[in-house]
Amino acid sequence: MKWKDQNTEPSGEFAAAIRDFRAAVTHVAARETARPMAADWLAPAMKRRKSHQHRMVLAWACAAALCFATVPFAIMPLTTHSGSAPVRVALQAPASAPVAQHSEAERGLLQQVDEQVSESVPSSLAPLEEMENMNTASATGPSDPFVNGAALAQLGSTDASH
């Protein structure tokens, strides 16, 4: 033994135990390999190698078949989504511009109506406005007794004057 080290070199009885262990292992190995080797000693190993290769080929073939079988299922949702998604985009993208245009036009129209409606009524037309208010009140129905009572009283007085 060329290599010596205090920590990695057994000594004393421990070294003897390891020597005995080696001798025992060597003895068993020598006994097991003492039998004459058959000419086809490596034949079982070759058979194992071939069967291992066959198993590997089979395993890879199964894996490939599994991949081919699952890939369409995996891709299908993607294709359906990918087909509808552009349509949605196509529908949404042009729609947004007219909506904006519409809202602008509507806003202009509403503003115009507001302006017209909120115009102050000329004094000559004030009685008409009062009539209009009365009509509006009567149109609301009998649910508003105060308004209805006042309107009826006014109508009664006009009838009496006739």
Place this chain on the structure above:
Amino acid sequence: MGQMVSTELPPLVQEQSVLELSDFDEVVRLYRPRIFRFVMASLGDRDLAETLTQDCFLKAYMARGQFRGESSLSTWLTRIALNLIRDHLRNRRMRFWHKTRDSSVDLVDISDWIPDTAASAETACLQRERVKQVWKTVDELSGQQRTVFLLRFVEELELSEIAETTGMNTSTVKSHLYRALRIVRERAGGQA
């Protein structure tokens, strides 16, 4: 009890250790006992050791073109055997439900053989117990520790050769060896 059997395998002379792979039968004849011993000590199973030894030589034969003589033939074959052992242990972990060690080496079988036949009955008994205890403890070591321990004390390789065989650097080998020895000493210390 004791048998008068040589404790050593036939020594390899320099010419044999650098034997060309062309004469493969001779290579098998020379190295088979060593490879078998290493595999059997690593796995503790005779049948499995025979199977892996066959696989090792078949692999060596198939890859003989790749052997460039940078390392010794013994180191190259041991490296192949070590890879096969690792593959086997990995597969065994994957197939944990399989019954393992159908033909495990009987501890009594190993410890029955005592090299010193002149020893008294008491000494022989102690030796048997000692061998049994070391064997059991080695079996309980981690994979790397066991490999380094066996390569050092059964195959009697130098640290650099162990490093070359296992692919570790020398300091890692030394560290594994130190730990393995400490564990074996602690556990088998009562007997050793």
